[in-house]
Amino acid sequence: MSRNNEQGMALALVLMVIAIISLLSLSVIGMTVHNAKQFDTTESNIQTLDLAEMGFTYYETSFQDFYKRKMEEINVNIQNNMISDFESGELKDVTVYEEIVATKLLEAVNVFHEQLSFSTNNGNADSLLLAKPIGMDSSFQLAFPHIPSNIVCTTCNQVEDTPGEHIEVTLQSTGMTEGTKSRTVRASFSLNIGPITIETDGSGNPNEVGDYGIHIIKPTNLSTCSEDDVREFGRKSCSFEGPVEINNINRVNIEDASIVVSGSLTTNQPLNNGIENSTIFVTGDGSFNSPINGIDASNLYIGGTANFQNLNQGVNGSTLIIEENSYFNAPINGIDHSKFLIGGSATFENINQGINNSLLIIEENATFSANGGTISGMENTTIHVLGNANFNNRKFNKVRNARICVRGQVTELPKDADYVYSPSLGTDETTFNDVCALPESSSGTISEEDISFDWSFDTANVEYEYQIDE
Known part of the structure; x- marks a missing residue:
């Protein structure tokens, strides 16, 4: 009787130990799976964020090359206009020409977007989109959700204490992996134009x-x-x-x-x-x-x-x-x-x-x-x-x-x-x-050498605004 009781207690103890080990194993497996999922999510976030920032860098680099070429072209054009106006006695205040430069640049930005193959988003002419694949399952997507507020001359048609013009470009870039996972960043850079100056020997000052x-x-x-x-x-x-x-x-x-x-x-x-x-x-x-x-x-x-x-x-x-x-x-x-x-x-x-x-x-x-x-x-x-x-x-x-x-x-x-x-x-x-x-x-x-203005592509204050996509 006593021997059978001992055998029964031993069996119960063994079964209890097996149950505890099984529960611990399941817990460890669950934690491992969870950690793996967390690692996968973190890795995906890093990848999509890198892709989003890569998209902004791609646009910035492409635009900087375009901007230099276009501003050199606009510079020659505005010099010729000012010389012609001066010779006909119709030279205007330099602020008028500064706004003309800004307008020409804004028009040129639209051409640049066409060259980069931006297209309208769902038929909305004020919204532009560009998708760029990176490898098999990765890509970035550049977007201007609302052109009138994303690309704007903040000083045009205004009386400013500071001469020249200032254009703000705000871009949205989304990085995507595996077709569904994504992260979005939003950032801005500045285009500074002018002021236009005329340096003469004192006999041709337009003012x-x-x-x-x-x-x-x-x-x-x-x-x-x-x-x-x-x-x-x-x-x-x-x-x-x-x-x-x-x-x-x-x-x-x-x-x-x-x-x-x-x-x-x-x-x-x-x-x-x-x-x-x-x-x-x-x-x-x-x-x-x-x-x-x-x-x-x-x-x-x-x-x-x-x-x-x-x-x-x-x-x-x-x-x-x-x-x-x-x-x-x-x-x-x-x-x-x-x-x-x-x-x-x-x-x-x-x-x-x-x-x-x-x-x-x-x-x-x-x-x-x-x-x-x-x-x-x-x-x-x-x-x-x-x-x-x-x-x-x-x-x-x-x-x-x-x-x-x-x-x-x-x-x-x-x-x-x-x-x-x-x-x-x-x-x-x-x-x-x-x-x-x-x-x-x-x-x-006045001649071309007398008329000059500076322009700059300012990314010194670029700050990414991160968005978490659902």
Whole structure:
């Protein structure tokens, strides 16, 4: 009895050990299978991720070669366009040409995608796809899910503080193995264009206006002015987009500033500190309805008509170019070592300190001493009037080594005004052409070597954005 019990307990123990070993074996086998699956998944993720990054590298390398060739072609094309426009007198601001370059490049990118055999995705013209097999069971797939937002010029048609243009290209690349396993990365790179620069000997600057040797260069590459800058007009260099009207400013101080106004400029309060060492470039009319306390060592360009109420400290060492009519309705306290080019007619009332060491060219008619005003002398100065001139029977006081040349009719000239030369007064053509020869223009030329702009293919900040595909 005792022996049989012992045999039964031994058998039960053996069976229990076998059961435990079997359970452990199954557990080990399960863990092994699980680990194998995990290893396979990890290996697959690594492979598909490598393939996705390989796709981006493939596109980047191909595009970089294309970009260099295309930009060299665009460079020649834009140089020829600018030279042609310059020779026809229609040269535009460089920002216009920078946008043309960006537009041409965007068009060229579409051609590049056709060359790489990109095709529309499911008939959607805004979505492009390219599949590239790598070996037997592997491939990468390049995609632009939405072209308008994937390839975009972020600076075109905008006023930017930084010159040139900037294009962002965002690409999606998916790596695939065994036809079903995949990983996707998304990344962007930048195309930087410009700014276009023109380097000349000073006689062919496209931003230079004027003629007869009288020129003002339009300031470029300025930051855009804000509304606050209107209230502090002249405190800094900037460009106003649209008309500017100056009212109720505590103190207007225009010194060492370059200001562009794309529109008209109206000042309704005195410029107590005048304009000093500055360039003011106004594309529209200029209405200075309150006194200006002098224009000193400065350039003032008005693209329309100009109306000056009073120039208290006169104009000294400065250049004024006014494209249309000009009205100096109150005293100018002297014009000294300055140049005026007026594209329309000009009216002067009083010039209290006279005109000295200066050149004035008026392309249409001139009226001197209007409303009973006087001009207190003229020395080492020439005034050219290409139209008619009316002197209102008022003589210039103390004229020395100076002349007024009038191509058209002279009226109301006082007696003994021998400083006025005009065919209408009997000056013969030879004498008039000799004494009254106009300064030569210096419009200059530009060539391919004068026009340049840089471009770069910037991948320095490329960062992959990883997506896990279901």
